[in-house]
Amino acid sequence: MVGSVASKFSPASSVQAKLLRVLKTTASPKSPTTPRESMEDLFVTFTDAHRKVLNLMVCNNPSLMSGSFSLLVNNPRVLDFDNKRNYFTQQLHRRPHSREHHGTLQFNVCRARVFEDSFQHLQRKSGEQIKHGKLSVRFYDEEGVDAGGVTREWFQILARQMFDPNNALFQPCAADRLTYQPNKNSWVNPEHLSFFKFVGRVIGKAIYDGRLLDTYFARSLYRQLLEKPVDYKDVEWVDPEYYSSLCWIFGNDPTPLDLTFRVEADEVSCISLKLIPVTQKNNREFVQLSAQYCLYSSIKDQTDNLSTGFYEIIPKELITIFNEQELELLISGTPDIDVDEWQAATESNGYTNSDPNIVWWWRALKSFNRDKRAKILSFATGTSKVPLGGFTDLQGVQGVRRFSIHRAYGDSDRLPQAHTCRFPDRRARLPN
Known part of the structure; x- marks a missing residue:
């Protein structure tokens, strides 16, 4: 008796009751007494304050995220990675599609040309076919039935060959040589944009099928997939020396340097910016725009195509519950x-x-x-x-x-x- 009374008035029960009241208020389209902004602030404040208990409740009963608790994704920073991942997986597969309806993606590849052969086999497939189709891969001149192990190895080899310098798609970041950034000179490969779309599809397919890829990208690329604004601090990862220069400009008066709002691009780029002098009044805008060009604009075609392929498999509104660190863990484990x-x-x-x-x-x-x-x-x-x-x-x-x-x-x-x-x-x- 005492135990049942105690559980009825446990802290978790109290928090759940309060949260449901807050969620009901927040979900209401109109409130005669409370402005919409105030209701949203109340929701954020409450969920931030009770983060630990809320995560424990969701962890113990994941089905809560199928109901009104799903509104917690409106403040995703309060959810632990495991709870986000469980919700993400549940939502990603909540509408079952028949494998038979979309058929089997069956093809043969040469080990030395896994990237090119796979691209040729899959480029004419739609995003839906790749997303829901069951992969069945065979290596030329090798016996064996793909019961999962061959496909796993295919993903591993494919991930390595994405970064093959001969494809000119990616280049290692200067900071560590372990993470990769799209190569702004990838245009030397005539099919580079189609390849980038294919890479995005492969990453999305790996996530959808629960496979892990040994691929690690620059932080700025994860931010782009999550549609987050540019952060000039991400330049540090791609070009540490340039980042040091931007930091100096950000914190000092650059007027004596006679800088202008102009990008020194290579001969194949067409950049036209006004020759506005950089002063202490606009130095922070200059730093932000310089970072925007370095991280985004200079490789816009490449990242746009990669993102397009990725979103064909993974819904944009669903992936954005993660931050860039969590997206790396989701892709690479x-x-x-x-x-x-x-x-x-x-x-x-x-x-x-x-x-x-x-x-x-x-x-x-x-x-x-x-x-x-x-x-x-x-x-x-x-x-x-x-x-x-x-x-x-x-x-x-x-x-x-x-x-x-x-x-x-x-x-x-x-x-x-x-x-x-x-x-x-x-x-x-x-x-x-």
């Missing part, structure tokens, strides 16, 4: 991070290994699950990918550099910071 190995390969600067902040840092990492560890690694290094050689093979601007933790002097209440590219090493800065 959660790595198995050995915290002891990471700790052994780390240098401390301004701290000793026995200082409380260092002890707390590693203790916290060891207590995290795989998803949280991957997010911390992505925050600290720019990607959740662990090099094949382990943490001792982490790449910096100047080659292999160890991960380091530096003391951040000043306000002890400041949050940890990460510098993924501006310094020779990968470094995290912890407050006193």
